[in-house]
Amino acid sequence: MKTIIEPFKIKSVEPIYFNTKEERAEILENASHNPFLIRSADVLIDLLTDSGTSAMSSEQWAGIMKGDESYAGSPSFFHFEKTVKEITGMPIVMPTHQGRAAEKILFNILGGKGKYFVSNTLFDTTRANIEFSGAEGVDLLCEEGKRTTIPSPFKGNMDTVALKQFILEKGASNIPLCLITVTNNSGGGQPVSMQNIREVKKICVENNIPLFIDACRFAENCYFIKMREKEFANTTVENIAKELFSYADGCTMSAKKDAFANIGGFLAMHNEALAQQCRNLLIITEGFPTYGGLAGRDLEAIAIGLKEVMDEHYLQYRIRSIEYLTNKLIAAGVPVIQPAGGHAVYIDAKEFLDHIPVEQYPGQALVCALYLEGGIRSVEIGSLMFGKYDSNGKLIPAQMELVRLAIPRRVYTQSHIDYVAEVIIEVFENRKKINGLLITEEAKMLRHFTAKLAPINN
Numbered sequence: 041m042k043t044i045i046e047p048f049k050i051k052s053v054e055p056i057y058f059n060t061k062e063e064r065a066e067i068l069e070n071a072s073h074n075p076f077l078i079r080s081a082d083v084l085i086d087l088l089t090d091s092g093t094s095a096m097s098s099e100q101w102a103g104i105m106k107g108d109e110s111y112a113g114s115p116s117f118f119h120f121e122k123t124v125k126e127i128t129g130m131p132i133v134m135p136t137h138q139g140r141a142a143e144k145i146l147f148n149i150l151g152g153k154g155k156y157f158v159s160n161t162l163f164d165t166t167r168a169n170i171e172f173s174g175a176e177g178v179d180l181l182c183e184e185g186k187r188t189t190i191p192s193p194f195k196g197n198m199d200t201v202a203l204k205q206f207i208l209e210k211g212a213s214n215i216p217l218c219l220i221t222v223t224n225n226s227g228g229g230q231p232v233s234m235q236n237i238r239e240v241k242k243i244c245v246e247n248n249i250p251l252f253i254d255a256c257r258f259a260e261n262c263y264f265i266k267m268r269e270k271e272f273a274n275t276t277v278e279n280i281a282k283e284l285f286s287y288a289d290g291c292t293m294s295a296k297k298d299a300f301a302n303i304g305g306f307l308a309m310h311n312e313a314l315a316q317q318c319r320n321l322l323i324i325t326e327g328f329p330t331y332g333g334l335a336g337r338d339l340e341a342i343a344i345g346l347k348e349v350m351d352e353h354y355l356q357y358r359i360r361s362i363e364y365l366t367n368k369l370i371a372a373g374v375p376v377i378q379p380a381g382g383h384a385v386y387i388d389a390k391e392f393l394d395h396i397p398v399e400q401y402p403g404q405a406l407v408c409a410l411y412l413e414g415g416i417r418s419v420e421i422g423s424l425m426f427g428k429y430d431s432n433g434k435l436i437p438a439q440m441e442l443v444r445l446a447i448p449r450r451v452y453t454q455s456h457i458d459y460v461a462e463v464i465i466e467v468f469e470n471r472k473k474i475n476g477l478l479i480t481e482e483a484k485m486l487r488h489f490t491a492k493l494a495p496i497n498n
């Protein structure tokens with residue numbers, strides 16, 4: 041087979057500003073060892089997130105010009121609504137300014153003290169919105185998903201035995217919703233199988249629990265289903281997506297991922313009574329139901345992006361580019377989550393920096409080292425993001441200490457990716473020189489965004 045090429049030509053480019061390692065050391069110091077606090081102009085390759093960072097197509101930019109900015113009943117809304125309905129089969133569609141706004145509305149209504157929301161793995165903002173309502177978020181990820189370096193085709197699956205057990209323990213009436221995240225971002229961008237969704241749906245139906253999908257990366261997930269679940273080898277991604285959504289009572293989506301949009305999201309569902317409550321909140325927090333938190337031009341870009349993302353040449357290139365970087369790292373002995381996920385490469389920082397205890401945040405130490413060495417910005421998904429304290433103020437670490445290198449869609453070429461691999465491998469070879477970090481300042485919620493840290497000099 042020949043090289044899988046980027047399925048696009050480049051019409052408009054943005055410069056990358058180069059800096060030296062000495063300059064980066066100073067920048068890192070000024071940002072208190074938290075790359076969220078670094079200016080993007082000081083970053084060479086920005087792999088902080090694949091969210092809102094996609095390159096839009098010429099069709100999407102044309103859609104931006106066509107966007108109609110009427111307050112009510114804009115044709116751009118109807119284009120958006122029709123597209124979402126077509127893919128999800130859900131009759132009620134509410135635009136929001138991004139994914140977490142849809143979550144905020146949903147969990148505000150369904151949440152509250154004594155309630156539990158079960159999931160394969162909740163994303164951080166999703167968990168935060170659940171906890172903010174007073175409810176508890178519970179991750180019931182399958183066993184394979186917890187073993188980072190053992191390959192398995194659907195490591196994003198929900199543990200259905202644990203789900204049944206949990207329902208028995210807590211009572212179905214205390215579980216307002218089950219949410220499956222596709223692909224499982226916090227668990228390595230790993231896909232969920234259609235088989236697993238069917239099984240979860242069956243359990244939900246038996247217990248009268250609505251099933252929702254966190255659909256941020258639905259197309260990437262559906263491509264994995266096509267590649268790895270025999271039954272779907274000859275089904276189009278669009279039809280796989282339709283079947284996947286057919287099992288759901290509703291979904292939340294950040295259009296900043298698999299809709300190639302720079303901003304946007306939505307909440308969609310079947311239940312009119314729930315929708316009525318959501319709409320009331322939508323109006324006071326986001327806007328009138330035909331624009332939500334978005335401009336008409338954004339609605340156009342999303343409608344076009346949602347269709348483009350299901351193009352199988354694109355998905356083949358997308359999934360292959362993540363696998364390409366993953367394989368290069370594996371060949372050099374770098375511990376990464378295997379197999380490759382859909383949108384990012386995840387390094388196992390606990391193993392990479394096995395001389396740094398979890399209390400010294402090995403993930404964040406690695407994030408800083410990658411920036412220092414090569415100007416690459418990544419993000420820690422470990423105890424800085426998910427750690428809690430016990431009553432004695434001792435850290436309760438996260439399940440895993442990961443570093444995510446998220447690849448923006450259609451933005452970087454193969455030589456950018458080769459450079460990223462070279463930097464990581466160089467850092468790996470010199471890993472014993474890296475020191476742990478100490479938190480000097482932190483917020484109560486979502487502390488990783490703003491925390492300040494300092495290196496521990498051994």
Ligand code: F0G
Pocket residue numbers: 088089090091138139140141163165166221225254256293294295296304305
């Ligand atoms: N759900 C998942 C699985 C996500 O990955 C995200 C965002 C959200 C919900 C929230 O969407 O950002 O539009 O409010 N993930 C980004 C990331 C931020 O970097 O993974 P949002």
